[in-house]
Amino acid sequence: MILGGACMLRNHILRNLIKKKLNLSKPLEEVRKDVRQLRIKQKRRESTYIESTIINETPCLWVVPDGCDTNRFVLYLHGGGYCLAAYDTTVQRTIDLAESLKMTTLMIDYPVAPEYPFPSAIEKVNSIYENIADNKQVVLLGESSGCGLVLNLMVSLREKKKRQPVASVLLTPFLDATYTGRSYTIMKEKDPFYVKPPYIISDYYTRGQNKKDPWISPLFHDVHDLAPILIHVAEYDTLADDGTRLYEKLKKAHSEVEYRKWTGMWHLFHMHHDLIPEGKKAMEACKKFLHDKLETV
Numbered sequence: 001m002i003l004g005g006a007c008m009l010r011n012h013i014l015r016n017l018i019k020k021k022l023n024l025s026k027p028l029e030e031v032r033k034d035v036r037q038l039r040i041k042q043k044r045r046e047s048t049y050i051e052s053t054i055i056n057e058t059p060c061l062w063v064v065p066d067g068c069d070t071n072r073f074v075l076y077l078h079g080g081g082y083c084l085a086a087y088d089t090t091v092q093r094t095i096d097l098a099e100s101l102k103m104t105t106l107m108i109d110y111p112v113a114p115e116y117p118f119p120s121a122i123e124k125v126n127s128i129y130e131n132i133a134d135n136k137q138v139v140l141l142g143e144s145s146g147c148g149l150v151l152n153l154m155v156s157l158r159e160k161k162k163r164q165p166v167a168s169v170l171l172t173p174f175l176d177a178t179y180t181g182r183s184y185t186i187m188k189e190k191d192p193f194y195v196k197p198p199y200i201i202s203d204y205y206t207r208g209q210n211k212k213d214p215w216i217s218p219l220f221h222d223v224h225d226l227a228p229i230l231i232h233v234a235e236y237d238t239l240a241d242d243g244t245r246l247y248e249k250l251k252k253a254h255s256e257v258e259y260r261k262w263t264g265m266w267h268l269f270h271m272h273h274d275l276i277p278e279g280k281k282a283m284e285a286c287k288k289f290l291h292d293k294l295e296t297v
Helices: 005-021 028-037 087-101 120-132 145-159 182-186 199-206 240-252 277-295
Strands: 049-055 058-064 072-077 104-108 137-143 167-171 229-236 257-266
Touching (some): 049 120, 058 087, 058 120, 072 087, 087 104, 087 277, 137 145, 137 277, 145 167, 229 240, 229 277, 257 277
Parallel strands (some): 072 104, 072 137, 167 229
Antiparallel strands (some): 049 058, 058 104
């Protein structure tokens, strides 16, 4: 799809606004402060139920839109390069997801680096999933680095010979802490989330561990026998090739996978579904994929 001039101008303005509001190349504490200052007033439908809870000593949030089955739910894993988390903004994103997908959604406020480096987040997410998944129909949704946690969870379940989730959605995934994708080189000027130098975020998380370890860079996992996966990547994203390469690996492994590259879009563009039609269409595609897979169970 070729974007018209008005769309290109709109997207250029939005990308520059994002870059101005959130400079990820600054020191971590400054970035965290900026993220906290992006506090968003919570908006939700009056009929949407919200409950904060603690699971395995970890803060979590249930969001249940009116009429949604609590035995079928989305497990949502946010992004942030394994070292950024702002509970207030993540709460609003969870509400947006639940209402857009029309599904009960559970958000895990998992531990982040450098306070809790690798493999803390993986261990926490996996233990919570195994604690809550029995007799439930669970789908997974990850954004950016959250996609790495989704893929690690699926591989871990396969290795333990445990039941896979019904399906998973990976939105603009970050899967390669070695940054070997070609998109990382050619999209630096167009990606509003470009981090310079690139290794800073992953260094907080890895603390000297081998970045080619598949549990750190899940792109390098063996990906056979996994549940169906939907992958969305964005043209103007330095991480676009992470999702594209995973798609190619899944096809070679004969795993069920759907893939779309969104022209003119940027990292995490789904978050702007209320501002741009592409974001709304992308969320509708996620909703259809997940509901279709749940209907086959």
